[in-house]
Amino acid sequence: MAPSTLTQNIKIQNTQNNGEPLRREVSRSLSMSTSPHETFHQRKMSIGMEGTSPGLIRTKTTGAAPKQLKPFREQDIKILLLENVNQTGRDILHGQGYQVEFMKSSLPEDQLIEKIKDVHVIGIRSKTKLTSRVLAAARNLIVIGCFCIGTNQVDLKYAAEHGICVFNSPFSNSRSVAELVIGEIIVLARQVGDRSNEMHQGVWKKVSNKCWEIRGKTLGIIGYGHIGSQLSVLAESMGMDVIYYDVVNLMAMGTARQVPSLDHLLANADFVTCHVPELPETMNMIGKHQFDTMKSGSYLINASRGSVVDIPALVAAMRSGKVAGAALDVYPAEPAGNGDYFTNDLNSWAEDLRSLQNLILTPHIGGSTEEAQSAIGVEVAEALVRYVNEGVTVGAVNMPEVALRSLTMDEPNHARVIFIHQNVPGVLRRVNEILGDHNVDKQMSDSRGDVAYLMADISSVKEEQVAALYRELEGLKERVITRILY
């Protein structure tokens, strides 16, 4: 971008602002996703690109310096959205002027590897597996948006070590999951699923045997985080006693009680519900021993991750009558999209599950409500915009959280340097030696594990100096990614 263009853009911006301070304009552009012409980023340039289309904003550890420097234009940013990301999120990203490709389902690994090669941003939900193999193919990727809560589908460590920031929406669908579980508790206690199936087949079968009220029964919640604690409040308001087990000591909601062990919870709960993340420690955490420990005639609900419950052990516990009913929303393997079949081809025990009585099977819909999806769309898309345009990592799940107030047009000749690097001694000193020829107005640096993130706003920097600055930073052996926004 030539200086004259910059000046012209300042004028346009000022006109649009009607003389209002620009900083207000900046925050408005992010929170209300206005048109790209209203955003401050329109005026910025970015370098740090490797052999792709002009104006890109990433380089890899092994990459050479960019051959040409071109303005950072929103139109150059390529985004791939999979798994039917909500319209709210799509609107925000389109509103920035980015190129957005949208797909309704997830992709198998080989197709994903092809598709991810050139994009700067990918948006996924719980199904798309971003393994190290997939991410290694992503030449230009700078950021991943998980439009959901769980991030187990992404190799977070590999991503961080390659300078790829990951965002999610930590609680926008928690209430939806909690409400589904409440519904399932009643449906299981009254065998509503079976009665409904029978009626659909024309069979009238009125029974009260082993049908219960939930009032006075004990709900055992495994994992008392966002979802577990919401559920606790709802269950108690319906007259249930609530106990919970968590690896962390957590404040109880209402009169709920934390119990000292999983076995203690299993031995005392009438309904057991799982709300833990997928981790090595939660893999098959409900298996044969746990079913043996549960009360006879109790119920199990799993709306967390399919890996948490050992399904053959559940099938055995239900066939023996030890478990009177169960609800599963998640499975070790799930179809890529709607219309696919839930058969033994996918999970070897799918037919076993389909044959059981009082077993509610839902297709991973815990967070699938209009309210949740719309809120997630906004939250994650805004985080992506902030990261692409300003390098702000607040809310990231695999990077240190770093933010500086936005650059504004009353700060000409400023540049924002973003330097993601290995977290080893001496790097900051060397970076500051490089930045030392300029006035460092503000700077923030933080680390998380092996990766550190530095953001510095420098002034008195001429456009022709930016390339040299970039090359010097790229010359540091500890660098992962250098971006300069100006």
Ligand SMILES: NC(=O)C1=CN([C@@H]2O[C@H](COP(=O)(O)OP(=O)(O)OC[C@H]3O[C@@H](n4cnc5c(N)ncnc54)[C@H](O)[C@@H]3O)[C@@H](O)[C@H]2O)C=CC1
């Ligand atoms: N079915 C669906 O559509 C949805 C499923 N989920 C799943 O639910 C999970 C939980 O969600 P949130 O409540 O938002 O997560 P959260 O992170 O707020 O809470 C998880 C809780 O589990 C605890 N925990 C971790 N390991 C444990 C262990 N080994 N034993 C006992 N407790 C343990 C943590 O200390 C934490 O309190 C997510 O990770 C996601 O996989 C989330 C949203 C929708």
Ligand SMILES: O=C(O)C(=O)COP(=O)(O)O
């Ligand atoms: O938010 C989560 O972690 C979920 O499991 C919901 O996933 P989904 O957005 O429905 O693919």
